[in-house]
Amino acid sequence: MNEQQTLWQFMSMESDKLLSQTVQHIGLTFISLLFAIAIGLPLGILIARRRKLSGIILGVAGVLQTVPSIALLGFMIPILGIGAKPAIVALLIYALLPIIRNTYTGIIGIDKHIIEAAKAMGMSKSQILFKVEIPLAMPVLLAGIRTATVINVGVATLASYIAAGGLGEFIFGGISLNNTNMILAGAIPAALLAILLDGLLALTQKLDFKKLKKVLIFSSVFLIFLTAFYVLPSAYGSGLKAGFTPEFMGRQDGDLGLKSAYGLKIKTVVISDAVMYKAAFSKELDVISGYSTDGRLKAFGLKILKDDKGIFPPYYAAPIVNQASLSKFPELEDVLNLLAGRITDSVMTDLNYRTDYLHQTPEKVARDFLVKVGLYKSPKGGAGETIKIGSKIFGEQYILAEIYSMLIKGNTNYQVETKTGLGGTKICFDALVNNQIDFYPEYTGTGLLAILKPDNKIVSQISHNKDETYRYVSDEFSKKYKIKWLKPIGFNNSYALMMRQKQSSEIDVNTITDLKNYLDKN
């Protein structure tokens, strides 16, 4: 009950955002659906006429559908940039297959005698198409549109990865910030939307053709109206544009701090970490919220703006382990501590650079590193119990997980299972608490701000000192969750604002204060 109330409170507090995200979500879904119909319907008709083409066209549409959504969005960026355009195109591509396929099967499924009768009565090709084929294929066609709509409502949540808005902003922001209410505030409306649209379309499938015709006319007007809602975010103006991750948007040591401590006012879009650096590189964005050790910093020629007011506290990275696992695997702690203090900032940046930019596999990078520092031992091939390692869904965590896996295999008889790519902080942490994994690498700042979430007083007292932060989180974690913070690995990964090196020197912006002054002048 309490949970529900706070969810309600969250939703009413954030009702502006919720409304605009919902509108964006509906807009995205329907614009792409409209385009998908405009392309898919003629294609479906074409392949029903020229059956030989059906294999190729359905095949291509099918392959496009299997491209993972994030990858598809990623492919779009070099071509279409970020924002609404690539999101609409990606959604359109997903919606295409069910529409083409159902138009095709709907038309070829029509009793051929009916078509023959139509011909024999002297109907022209277009009369047959509009008066016979489309009406008779309509139930199947509508089923395709229905499938496409539901797919689109779902995939549209990912639009927030590339700054196209939608309910994904809450969902992914909530996942990174470990904020259940925020997740639900995005997920519930998205689910309701899917159910509602699915239900409405199911109703239309039951109508006979006469009524359907009226409904169709009405709903296409309605559709166009809806899509008009989604004003393309093209009116960004000439100033600088920032892209921040959903997590950064909601954190005190993120956007909130930028606003309160620096008074920074910049046009901001929400974007995923995965595409943010590239978008900055290709001048889609000017300012991004990156991690200080990220390899892409080096790869894309970006420069960190100095945090002259110190709002981004440095974060130690350290493995956090379930205490139950420590007693179950007595050798574990010592093995993990082998890495303590071994990876400095520059080493970590270099390791990240190897995976992100040189495209080396995390295994290779991990192995090369261990060999270099003399910690590598070939696996013992032990048959002991299995330790499960988790990692969040980004490169640095993959590398750390691999390093730990090699250390365990080389020094103990335990077996190892890695569960990489466990989404954001929330997913990883929940997995740990629920014993789905035994440990994963975490950052003290994230532990403080995203998991413990103490009140602001405590945060401001301790968060500027990395050792105090470490002490605080390790005490609280062991009390609250029976989770132990092992020794820090060495590097600090903190948030940082970044710009292209070239632009930064052109406009002479080197610190966040410089940025604020520049923005105020222009």
Place this chain on the structure above:
Amino acid sequence: MIELKNVSKKYGETIAVNQVSFEVKEKENLVLLGTSGCGKTTTLKMINRLINPDEGEIILNGQNIINQNTEILRKGIGYVMQNIGLFPHYTVEENIAIVPKLLKWDKKKIQDRVYELTEKLHLPTNSLKLFPNELSGGQQQRVGLARALVSDPAVLLMDEPFGALDNVTRTSIRKEFKDLEELKRKTMVMVTHDVEEAFELADRICLMDKGNIMQIGTPKELLFNPANDFAKTFLDGQRLALEFKIVTIEDIWEMLPNAMHTTKSLSANVSVWDAMEKLRSTQATELQFSNKTQQYKSASFDELIKAFNQYKNFTKHE
């Protein structure tokens, strides 16, 4: 009215129709008869260009159909098919009104014509607002016929029009069909594999086998002067019944004993078969007949048979 000249159609290696030529006169009903796969449907569909021939030409009203706009050509030819092919998303009324709508008739005219046809074809008026799947098979077939007749085309093509019906419905609809005034003024080509049906409805029959015409002629010619063994054996199974049905009292008039004028005489147009049926059903020993010239004849069962046999011998040696 309709003329086919050396028309052929091939599907890969199969010759569906081979060098077919025939003429259908105005208001004549030509029946294409043959077993399944002999090329009847293909022949028929070439007349309204649902299929285009590989060779030969088809002349309709003195014009080669190749030179006509297909859509206009088809609007002028009624077409009834075995599978009926009603539009399932149209009501009965809308189904019947398809061609007039294409021809842009005004609403009133369409409605009047639809009502007229439903009456003539014994369709219940409340069925007009129903959808085809709500009708019985026989009713659907009538709607199919109404749809083909609605614009009163001079030419009517029918592909196994009673093929989808059960036997009882089939026989009764066929009877109605024969008496339908609308149909008497049509030039018709009808396809069937049913010999009895062909004999009942045809002015002339075109007997086909493997794409070739085996014989073309009146039912009597087919029965009594088969052109070849195929034509002969094709009818053998039902020969006797067909002969009784096709030979009329008029045909055997001379061989029947004279009679006095009676009030209860039958028309000489009835077939020998019908006369025998009448004798059997009324348990009478004799029947009286009258012909157009007001002459009278009477006959018992034996006398009928005797006259019939004489007639047969005569026509065979003709």
